[in-house]
Amino acid sequence: MARVLQSPGKYVQGKNVLAEMADYLQDFGEKVLVIADPVVDELFSEELESGLKGKEVVMEEFNGECSKVEIDRLKDIAEDEEVEMVIGVGGGKTLDTAKAVAHYTNLPVVIVPTIAATDAPCSALSVIYTEKGVFEEYLFLPKNPDVVIIDTQIVADAPVRFLVSGMGDALATYFEAAACDLTKAPTIAGGSQTMTAVSLARLSYDTLLKYGKSAKAAAEAGVVTEALEKVVEANTLLSGLGFESGGLAAAHAIHNGLTVLEETHSNTHGEKVAFATIVQMVLEDRDPVEIERAIAFCKTVGLPTTLADLGVTEVSEDKILEVAKASTAEGETIHNMPFEVDAEMVKDAILAANNL
Template structure:
C-alpha cells in the first residue's frame, strides 16, 4: 500500500510571498522559476527579493509553455537538466503546476509551488493531467511528484479574477459526487472511508461559504471564509484522493469534462467550470432526482457556475459530434471508476438531459 496524502508542507497567509525565501532556503542556494506569463509577472519581483535576502540565486525564469503537454515537459526537462539549480519553483494555475510536477519528477529536484489562483488541487496531488499542445485531454501522468512545499499568498489569490475561484469551487464540488461513485467499487477500509468523510466536509463547506468567498474576491477583501475556501480547494480536496487512492478517484464528471475538450469552442471555459457541468451529467447517469439536480443548479446560479452547454460556448452539435463525444468519453480512464459500465449512448443521453434541465432554469438566474 502506498499513500501520498499531499504536499510535505502547506503554508497560507497574507503577504506570504515577502517571506518566501525563509521557507525555500532549506532546499538549496539556486532556483529556477517556471510558470505562466502572468503569474511570473505577479510573483517574480517579490520572490526574487526574498530569495536574495536569504542568499538564494534565482538563476532562471521560464514560461511553462501554455499547456500541460508532454512536449512542454520534455522541453523544460532538457533545458534544466544541466542548469545546476537546486530547487524548482512553479507558479500559476493547475496546468503550470502539473507541468513542473512532471519536470521535477524527471529531474529528481525539490519542488515549491506558489499557486496564484485557487482553481484546482493540483498543488496538493502527486499526479499531472496531460493535454495535447492544442488543449485536448490525453491522460493522467503518474510520473509526477507532489510539491515539497506549497506557499499560498491569500492576497494574490484575492486579486485574481473571481472566475478562477468560481471554477475552483466547481472542480472541488466534484470530489463529493465522484468519491461517492468510485468508492462503491471498493472494499471499505479506514483510508477510503476517511476520504469519503473529508469529501463530505468539503462539499458542505462549499455550500455554506462558497458564495461568501466569491463576494470576498469581488470586493478584494481577504476574509476567513475566503481563506477557508482557498484551503478547501487547494489542499483539503487533494487529500481525498491522497487518502482514498485508487478507491476514491475522479469519475464521470471529469470524464465528461475530458470528452467535452474535443470541441475547440470549450477551450475558453475553465477546467472547473466544465467539471461542474460534468457533475450534472454524472448525476443524470446515476438517475438522480430532478429536484436534487435543480437544487444543485440553484447553487451554481448563486456562485456563477455554468449549467448549460451554451454557457460554455457549445451550440448546435451535429449527430456525428454527439456520437464522437459519447465514444471518446467512455475511453477516458476516469469513466471506469463509475460503479457501472457506461456506454456512449448513456453519455450522450446524460449530457443532453443535464443541458435540457439547465436550459429550463436559465430564466431563473437571479438578477445581478
C-alpha cells in the same frame, strides 16, 4: 486492498505568505528553476524577490500548455543549469508542468498557485495535453509536491473567474469519491478509500455550498475574509486530497470528453467539470433535490449548467456522442462508477443535464 491516503509534505496558506516563502525552502538547495506564468514576473516580482532572497534563480516563462514538448524543453533547462529545486508559480497547467519537470529530473518541487482555480496543486499528478489543448493522458507521479504555498491575497486580487472555476473543480470531488467508495476502485494514491479522504471530499462540498457566495463577494472586492480562506482551502487542499485519495469517476472523464469540442477550449477546467458533475449526477440517478441543489449552487456563483454556457450553441446527438465516446475510452475514470457505463448512456445524460 490497503487503504491509502497521501498528501504534500507541507501546505502553507495565508495572506502575504509569498513574501515569506524562503522560510519553507531551507532544505531544498540554493539554485532554483522558477517556471512562471507570463504575468507572474510583472505582477508578483517584488514578492518573489523577497520570498527567494538568498537563492540563485533561473527564471523561465511557461509557454501555456502542459505538453510533452514543453516538459522536455524545461527539463533540458533544469539539467543544463544544474538547479537543485523546481518552483512552479502560476495556474494549474504551469504547476502540472513544474511537477513533471521535477519528476523527470529527480528534484524537489515547490508549488505556488497564484489562483485557486483547480485542485491540482497538492496532487502527485500532472494532466498532459497536446500542444493544441486536447487532453492526452494523466502522468501519475511517485510523490506529492514537497511544499505547496498559496497566498490568499494574490488569490483575492486575481480575476474572480478563477476562484469560481476552482469551485467547479471541487464540486465534483465528493460525488466522484462517493462513487469510488462504493466500488473500492483504486485511487491515484495506490489503494482504496480511507474514511478520511471521503470525509475531506464531503467537507469540501459542504464548504462550497455554505461559503461559496460569500467567498466570491470577497474576491470581487479584492479582500481576504474567512469565507475566502475557507473556499481557497476547499478548492485546493480538501478537494486535492479528496480526489487523489478518494478517487475520480464520471465527472472528470466527461470533462476530458468535452475537450474534443473546440467550442469548449475557452472554458477553464473547473467550468467544464462543473457541468460534467451535473451530468454524473444525472447518470447515477441521484435524488432530483440534490441535483437541483448543485445546479442552484452553480448558478449562484456563475458556473456553467448548460452546453450553451460552455460555448456549444449547436447541439446535435452526433456531436455529443463524440464527447461520450471520448469520455468512455478504455482506461478512463468513468469506469470507476458502480455500474457499467457506455457512450450511449453518457450521451443521454449530457443531453438530459443540458435540458435540466
